[in-house]
Amino acid sequence: MVKKLVVSASVVVALLAFASVMQAQQVHMGVAQAGALPVGTEEPCILNPCLMYAGDFDINGQNPNGLWNGNNTVFGIVGTVYVPITVPKKFKGAKGKTDWQIGGLFVNELVEDIGLGSAINGVSWSIVQGNVVEGGNPAGGAVKTICSGTAQATTTPTGRSGFGLPEVTILITGISCTATLENGSYWMTLLPSSEAVLFLSDVEDNSPTNIQGPGSEPTDLSFFVSSFFGFPNFANTTDVAVCGNIGCDAFSAGVIGAAVH
Numbered sequence: 451m452v453k454k455l456v457v458s459a460s461v462v463v464a465l466l467a468f469a470s471v472m473q474a475q476q477v478h479m480g481v482a483q484a485g486a487l488p489v490g491t492e493e494p495c496i497l498n499p500c501l502m503y504a505g506d507f508d509i510n511g512q513n514p515n516g517l518w519n520g521n522n523t524v525f526g527i528v529g530t531v532y533v534p535i536t537v538p539k540k541f542k543g544a545k546g547k548t549d550w551q552i553g554g555l556f557v558n559e560l561v562e563d564i565g566l567g568s569a570i571n572g573v574s575w576s577i578v579q580g581n582v583v584e585g586g587n588p589a590g591g592a593v594k595t596i597c598s599g600t601a602q603a604t605t606t607p608t609g610r611s612g613f614g615l616p617e618v619t620i621l622i623t624g625i626s627c628t629a630t631l632e633n634g635s636y637w638m639t640l641l642p643s644s645e646a647v648l649f650l651s652d653v654e655d656n657s658p659t660n661i662q663g664p665g666s667e668p669t670d671l672s673f674f675v676s677s678f679f680g681f682p683n684f685a686n687t688t689d690v691a692v693c694g695n696i697g698c699d700a701f702s703a704g705v706i707g708a709a710v711h
Contacts, residue, residue, distance in 0.1 A: 501550055502535055502665030503704035505658025507558060507651035509612040515697030516560045516612065516649030517674060517687060520642050523571065529676035531650050531687065532582060532637040533557075533703045536666045539633040546711055549630040550665070552577065552597070554623035554706035557640045558608055560615035562647035570620055571643045573603045577627065579636045586684045588675050596636065597627035603642060610651075617651055623706065630710075637673070638703065651702040652693075658702075664709055669699045 508514060518529035540548045555575055576599075581592030601622040610617040620642050642648055653661075655669040673684040674692050685691070687698040 500662050501552075501705045501707050501709055502667060503660065503662040504533075504667040504700050504702055505653045505661035506608075507560075507610055507612060507617060507653060507702045508658065509610070511658070512654045512656060513697040514612055514654075515652045515693055516615075517652065517693060517698055517701070518648070518676065518679070519557065519559060519640075519650035520644060520646075520648035521574075522645070522647060523643055524645050527676075527678050528641075529674065529679055529681075530639050530641050531701060532578070532588075532639055532673040532675065532684070533650075533701050534582075534668050534671040535577075535636045535638055535705060536668055537631050537633050537636065538664050538666075540711065547633060548709045548711045549632050550705070550707055550709050551630055552625065552627040552705060552707045554621060554625060555638055555640050556619055556621040556704050556706070557642075558610075558617055558619050558651045558702035559642070560612050560617050560649040560651055561644075562615060569644060569646075570603050570605050571645075572600055573620065573622060573640055573642045574598070574600050575622060575625065575638070575640045577631070577636055577638050579634065582637050582673060582684060584673075584684060584686050584689075588684060596629050596631065597625075599626055601625055612651070615649070635668075638705065640703070652697040653700050653702050654697065655699045662704075665705060667700050667703065672698065672701055 519531045521528045537550050577596045578593055580594045603620045603622050605618045605620055608617045670688050672687040674681055674687050687693055
């Protein structure tokens with residue numbers, strides 16, 4: 451079976467054309483996973499603290515793919531993936547509801563090696579909720595921004611690759627999100643700026659490796675926004691026009707912080 455990055459095909463054509471206050475009694479700080487990592491890698495959700503990680507990209511899995519997620523500073527191409535997050539009412543052992551205190555966000559992306567170190571020149575990020583639906587306006591009043599900002603990121607190779615592109619973890623920590631997230635549905639964005647081409651690694655809905663909680667990333671609820679690619683409003687990533695019915699059920703992303711009762 452031929453495996454390909456569907457959105458990247460459009461990109462190639464384009465490029466050619468261009469020539470806290472924490473209650474101490476009960477705190478969930480994540481659970482470390484067993485198993486040794488490849489040498490030289492560091493995956494934040496293998497370590498504490500982690501509230502949600504959707505799991506690892508697998509090039510040999512079912513319908514692997516990636517979706518443009520970045521601000522390309524050479525060609526001015528911007529595309530943003532909105533990754534869904536479900537905050538549960540409580541974690542195991544808690545005697546009541548719990549809230550999330552966000553300390554960081556990360557994504558795993560397939561990055562074009564352009565001989566410049568594929569440097570990430572900062573990121574913009576957000577956590578939103580509300581009317582994130584097919585055809586919805588990302589700038590509309592029905593979409594509420596809980597917190598957002600810009601940050602400098604660290605990048606670390608995961609040891610994985612796909613479609614000839616190495617994968618890296620793009621991580622931000624110490625972000626300013628004073629609001630706590632209560633039980634409910636949210637979406638996160640983490641948009642890196644780079645001279646390189648970046649694709650957010652997807653994961654399938656068949657229990658990807660190293661998936662973690664207590665939070666979760668529901669499948670088939672991710673959305674893509676990019677005027678360049680013809681999606682000025684929210685387009686579900688399972689739409690044929692977005693990922694060509696190849697993967698994109700969920701994406702390799704995560705949230706770092708603490709769930710406090």
